[in-house]
Amino acid sequence: MELTKEEALREIYNLILNADTRDWECLVLIETKDALETKDNVTPQITSLEEKLRPLALRDNLTGEVADFYLKIVGEPIEEERFDFSKHTIEDYKYQDYAVFGGGCFWCMVEPFETKDGIDSVLSGFTGGHTKYPSYDQVLSGTTGHVEAVEVIFDTRLISYKELVDIYWQLIDPTDDKGQFQDRGYQYRPIIFVRNKQQRQIAEESKQKVISSGRYKQPIITEIQPTSTFWPVENHYQQFYKKNPKRYKRIKRYRQRFLLYQRLKGEIRMRWGKER
Known part of the structure; x- marks a missing residue:
């Protein structure tokens, strides 16, 4: 053009x-x-x-x-689907709730939740920090205290908070407090953000179950913190898996291979422990 x-x-x-x-x-x-x-x-x-x-x-x-x-x-079409921020809201407080998870780059945290039945909306953004209206680059610098996270609005009639937490554990390395996979830095550490006592109890019990499983050799460092202001990132970074499918598949493949290797080691460790 x-x-x-x-x-x-x-x-x-x-x-x-x-x-x-x-x-x-x-x-x-x-x-x-x-x-x-x-x-x-x-x-x-x-x-x-x-x-x-x-x-x-x-x-x-x-x-x-x-x-x-x-x-x-360069004359290439801008094919980005515009994220409708106005639709990311709870309209039925009787049957809708929200959950917030930090698990490394939010690029890879959207699709695993958004494609499940009962998920109404998934928003990428930042939370847990001390800077108001943080930009992508500010958070990337690691100086704002925020982590990259996703806010999930879900229908409690179709999927439970416990099921969301179970999905979360399958997406992360719960032993890595320096980041997640290829994403290194304070802003990528894994955190479950809970908004009430019920969510905290479910998250704590789920974390204890992971610890007690004996699947991991290293300590489980995933934090559980109360929710705080969630700052949405701009449209360009929303629903990355739809806008950049080839790059997303490469990143997802890398994460899946790492997690599969980690799980196989865990299975061997658990089986060895039972036999002894």
């Missing part, structure tokens, strides 16, 4: 003013803006910008709005 000079400048101005745009992204955008303001030929400036953004774009490591702009300048 070829942009006019006015269209390009308008898009770039908005990105520069966007609080979520990274400093490095701002620098290359400002360079392009300055060049566009002094020269009439748009194509060389946009081509140069595309070349600078390309390495991060290929690794899907641009911030959301900049990633959309990159697709626009």
